[in-house]
Amino acid sequence: MKAYVKTSRGPGGEVRTVPDPKPGPGEVLVRVRASSVCGTDVHIWSWNEWAQSRVKRVPMIFGHELSGEVIELGAGVTSLSVGDHVSAETHIADGTCYQCRTGKMHICQNVEVLGVDRNGVFAEFAVLPEQNAWKNDPSLDPSLASIQEPLGNAVHALLPEDNIEDVAGKNVLVTGCGPIGLLAIVVARILGARRVFATEVAPVRTRLAQKMGADHVFNPLEEGPELARTIVRETDGLGVDVALEMSGHPASLRLAFDALTPGGRVSLLGLLDREASLNFDDAIIFKAARVHGIFGRRMFETWFQVKGLLERPELRTKMAEIITHRLAIGELPRAMELLTTTQAAKISLEPRW
């Protein structure tokens, strides 16, 4: 089959013809109908510091976000059938570690990630463990089905303890409007948020954030250190109840806490890539703030929430708007260029070569 492959421990990759994969026991073979590009893929493409230390296995097929059709069942698979329309939870948990056995499979200590630790999905076919193949409603558009993982990240960041009391009728701030930030804005609106504020620098994402339903999208470079005060003023002097930090910028990290109402909570998802400095007294202790590190999605509670939310036409419409580009897999270099220069939000890949 054809596949986009990381061929050497350096920047870039190339289309290669590789042997067709076969599903082992407990696995299914999927014909890829749509895939999409995640920030992780960009890091592996550009071969940054994180990728150099994290990726062990080269050559390896790129990519993890996908949707496709089950075309073959490995031995022992019972919950899926040939013809099913599936997406992937791409974190493959071991099921036996302390975290897995205490309801925290999403932070399995021996996790393997598609396209990072084993062959990914930018290919004609892909193999998935049965448990990780999530069955979609047959009518769900393949390109939307492929971006359920970032949607799950957004839902999990918004509801880290599944608790809506901070969202319904409350004020929310999203710093950084990449695809996950944009999806968080839509979901906050659906879940009844009162005011949704966002920050973003790139014009294309700023416009999308407005379309997603943010009340105000601030450019933090223009607003400067006054921004926290502005947000507090816009919330009757209270500050936001929930801040989702999705930019990875130290200034946004501070903003998230400065704009927070006492007793509020902050979800951290954007990687900072280095140490950052914070006044923990003011940011967390005196405010009795709660902070959640967000990694992956709860398996599979978050997926069920995503399934339900996807029944709302409003969400599907807005997800489609977040897909700013639809390219052929063969155009992966162009996708990488668009994302690196933040000219795109989400890029969907079609299985054309």
Added chain:
Amino acid sequence: MKAYVKTSRGPGGEVRTVPDPKPGPGEVLVRVRASSVCGTDVHIWSWNEWAQSRVKRVPMIFGHELSGEVIELGAGVTSLSVGDHVSAETHIADGTCYQCRTGKMHICQNVEVLGVDRNGVFAEFAVLPEQNAWKNDPSLDPSLASIQEPLGNAVHALLPEDNIEDVAGKNVLVTGCGPIGLLAIVVARILGARRVFATEVAPVRTRLAQKMGADHVFNPLEEGPELARTIVRETDGLGVDVALEMSGHPASLRLAFDALTPGGRVSLLGLLDREASLNFDDAIIFKAARVHGIFGRRMFETWFQVKGLLERPELRTKMAEIITHRLAIGELPRAMELLTTTQAAKISLEPRW
């Protein structure tokens, strides 16, 4: 001033002229702009068994749901101003009992209720404790502002522990489509419910339940004992994650549990008025079900949730549809007739005499 008064310990009531009330320390005087009729008012009007044992004080002004304008501040009031548009949390808690001191003010053991334990609001003016006067957005329509208490009941029944994991993307059943049931349907939809089922007998309420967004509204008399199985089938064989019992019928109580998925939860709000029989083994123990008794609204977490939800035009539009009749206070006997015969959903009263 004019007021509708329960004048004797028997059915009915009458318009009387009574002295204008004065706000004491920590109280405010409100000019009533809209009020509305609750089931409790119907009980006191018809003087049923519950009313006979519960109501101590006659003569007493009827009613508790209202919105109005603050026109005078008692000594020491600081959080409100003359001219504020307010509604009432009509449960007046003592603030010192065990429940009040452990975050459960809504089940204060010494609660006093407007229109039940002290003079109510079907009048030209009403006095409210400062804490119980909830400040509305000035633009909120007075008749909608008056029905925030039942909206709060609906929100509290849906989210008794503020936990959305059972609602967003999940299946919900509402048995009984009085005003609170109808509001619960709308709110479940806003909070991202996947499927919403309802039961109702009265045609006017059945039509409203459909308008509110219920996927199926069943007539339990027609469906009979098959209904639980039907609902389970409609949910891919799982059953509903949340059932809200708002009818007070023993058969609906059973249905709520029979249609529930294992691990699901039931909120009980509809009063049964007598003992009911249940197979606790099957309904609760083997299913590991959770059950919440719903009384009042959390003070004031639920009110903040309500405030945020009210910013959604969709909710305000549907609330207006639930108000099937707009009458003058002087027409209270007709309102009672319409409600007793379930020809109405919610009746709004305008301060005309």
Added chain:
Amino acid sequence: MKAYVKTSRGPGGEVRTVPDPKPGPGEVLVRVRASSVCGTDVHIWSWNEWAQSRVKRVPMIFGHELSGEVIELGAGVTSLSVGDHVSAETHIADGTCYQCRTGKMHICQNVEVLGVDRNGVFAEFAVLPEQNAWKNDPSLDPSLASIQEPLGNAVHALLPEDNIEDVAGKNVLVTGCGPIGLLAIVVARILGARRVFATEVAPVRTRLAQKMGADHVFNPLEEGPELARTIVRETDGLGVDVALEMSGHPASLRLAFDALTPGGRVSLLGLLDREASLNFDDAIIFKAARVHGIFGRRMFETWFQVKGLLERPELRTKMAEIITHRLAIGELPRAMELLTTTQAAKISLEPRW
């Protein structure tokens, strides 16, 4: 090997020599060091109505509570070694149903139970799935290790949402002092309960309840309908914050709710075997009570809690006192007689024939 076998669909059972079991892939073979008798075993022995409809497979080896030594690993087992000291979570979940995939494996819809759905453990050897073999500290006494399942039931009933706010410093009522009730008393004490009340009829269990640390053990037959009032009086007029119903008696069910403080919670574990009548208005709605059906133990959060609690010498000492009889497996008929007549609390079985 020797095993105690249900040989026909009627009362009783007998010792038989059966083929030694072999561990399949993902299973381990265990040499039984101690087992113990649960109420479920008594039902299957006496072949009551529940057993007649529930048990499909006869002949079948009895029993599920055990501890033992791993003596052989099936293919693919990695988390256990030969020589490990293990106990069993005897509910074997399928891992793929809706409940399993949303953190509720303990109410798996396709659960299989040892000694009920497949061969049990009253034998020389037993086969366990890897996931269900819980590794004990090597120094834990085998007979205590065997009764971790009922200890887990007690912990789960006390902390159904892992939430201690109702227990630490609060008042607790346990109705019914079988082994699980007795263990709940000890654990409530360890977790900082303020007052612990219990009800029991059988003298041996009453004395044990006192030893476990209950402040008052009432005989409900002697106390009569005044008992709820007595308990409320003993708690400064408040009532208990948590009631654990473990007797299966309708009168105790009522007592649990009557003695409850508003906003309190009730865990139901004792099976009633038939419908029961309750005033849901007073018991649940007006009280804003919370009710949890208790089935099994959370897998495996509860087990980790049990492991930690077992490090307290106080708990191990009291568990040993609950084991009123230590018999050889061959004396199973006598064990059944002692339990049926409530002359015993927990009976430990040693692998002598």
Added chain:
Amino acid sequence: MKAYVKTSRGPGGEVRTVPDPKPGPGEVLVRVRASSVCGTDVHIWSWNEWAQSRVKRVPMIFGHELSGEVIELGAGVTSLSVGDHVSAETHIADGTCYQCRTGKMHICQNVEVLGVDRNGVFAEFAVLPEQNAWKNDPSLDPSLASIQEPLGNAVHALLPEDNIEDVAGKNVLVTGCGPIGLLAIVVARILGARRVFATEVAPVRTRLAQKMGADHVFNPLEEGPELARTIVRETDGLGVDVALEMSGHPASLRLAFDALTPGGRVSLLGLLDREASLNFDDAIIFKAARVHGIFGRRMFETWFQVKGLLERPELRTKMAEIITHRLAIGELPRAMELLTTTQAAKISLEPRW
């Protein structure tokens, strides 16, 4: 009456004779039976930077921790009687701000603190608002009764969401063994913690930490950067489930996160007094850690938990051991010296002059 007074905006203070206070409406007058010294008092005594900016009112009577006897009731007080034995919740909340109205009174935005914003309790008599006067069991030793606030801090830090799942049977780390840290060790033990680790530099506190029940008390200066690895190794390679940072040292902040198991949580209580640097990616995001800022105690849920825990003789015995010195109020300078040089843990003050 006699009182220890901050007389000028500089270090120190002095005994003065001041007018006897009178209780206003809703207040009670208390004769002080015991008081105790908190770190906040030390800051105000030494007049550090925080005190200079925070304290507005001088002269002002020092101190906030106390217990005493109610000797006079202000107008309208109903829940207390003359002769009651009370302690103080010294955070006086306004009851009307956003935080107060959403169950977070302990972070009231207009809080006033005894001995910081208004006259304190190092005096013969003190005035308390009715709500803030906590009624003790009459038999509770006055010096123990006086240190319920730090005990409440410890309980709140250990159970910020009242959730015991991270404590019972789990591993706990306490960095910094001042009085609150020491109390946290005892309470963690009572609540069933599996292993409790602590860090401390001062010998007197190290010995006390061992007495309180810590399994290991490490000197971080001696252990150096290996310490996190040591703790992980001692917990079967997992790391601790809960870390309580009570030292205010940046190195301990890092240790708390480095020693944490993925999915664990950290409570931050020790003030750092300046910015600190952290690798948020590794410490929080990849670990899916939860962080809680701890300020005050939940009002009054934490107090009820404290009341219940105080019924355990084990806790009272250990609290008495934490009181390393019992001095007369007149010896306050010496108390300050002992605390500044960490020769003491908790110092109890007797009302001798």
